[in-house]
Amino acid sequence: MRANALQQKTITQFDKIADQKGFIVVYPNGTDKSWTTVGNKDLDFLSNLVDSIRSNYSTNDCLFMMGFSQGGFMTYKFALNSSHSLKAIAVGSGNISKATQTASENATQIPVLHFHGNADNIVPFNGTPPFIPPVENTIEWLVSHNGCNRIPVVSTLPDIDLTDNSTVEKYYYGNGDNDSEVTYYKITGGGHTWCGSIPIPIFGETNQDINQSAIIGDYFEKFCSETNGIPNEKGEVFFSLYPNPFNNQLTIQSYANEELTFILYDNLSRKILNERCYTQFNYKYRFPI
Secondary structure: OOOOHHHHHHHHOHHHHHHHHOOOOOOOOOEOOEOOOOOOHHHHHHHHHHHHHHHHOOOOOOOEEEEEOHHHHHHHHHHHHOOOOOOEEEEEOOOOOHHHHHHOOOOOOOOEEEEEEOOOOOOOOOOEOOOEOOHHHHHHHHHHHHOOOOOOEEEEOOOOOOOOOOEEEEEEEOOOHHHOOEEEEEEEOEOOOOOOOOOOHHHOEOOOOOOHHHHHHHHHHHOOOOOOOOOOOOOOOOEEEEOOOOOOEEEEEEOOOOOEEEEEEOOOOOEEEEEEEOOOOEEEEEOOO
């Protein structure tokens, strides 16, 4: 969701993800190409849109929302204040105003996926005082609201494209209430842009190390209990984890030609890692001691 539906459709290319996953994807237009989190006018519009889609199409109970920029603000507003139950949300270059945070203290906890560049020139990484807090303060608020582990598992993602002037770190806060979590992708050097999309230099650097839309599609898929068809039988998988035992850093390396999901629990049965990994990968994770 963005204030301009055509731009959101073009930048995210989410039609392709929806076709792969069996999703219904909708790109709403904001009034005068704008969304407002003041009052409930736009909240009511989106609620009515969900009702209309469900009454006219065959759907299950898996409702997700993603938004960019103003659409990110609106995604948070809807998730925290709507009567509709969302499975998860994803936000790029958005934030939550202090007013929305204050009004949402009793909101239901849901999984959150957030992307933000620290060189964003439209929705500043350091916030817009006194109304909009710094992005990492908002992440702290989400972690507290969801009741997640306060210390994240930090993953430094491979710097695949050396020409995009940016790198990515992933912060995973698990073990939240209501099976919630917070996953935060910090794009160092990234601008007001959508990772993996066509660069728009006026908005800053566009990271090409990750595909934001693909990550969101995988994220939504894992929170939907509905399945279609019968899974294919998997062949033998080759991967290595080292060092073993490890102190606070673990490397996972795969030689398999398939996607894998690694879920890691600590000795108290708390989930501390939930990572969708791709073919021929080598990831390093830092864990709190």
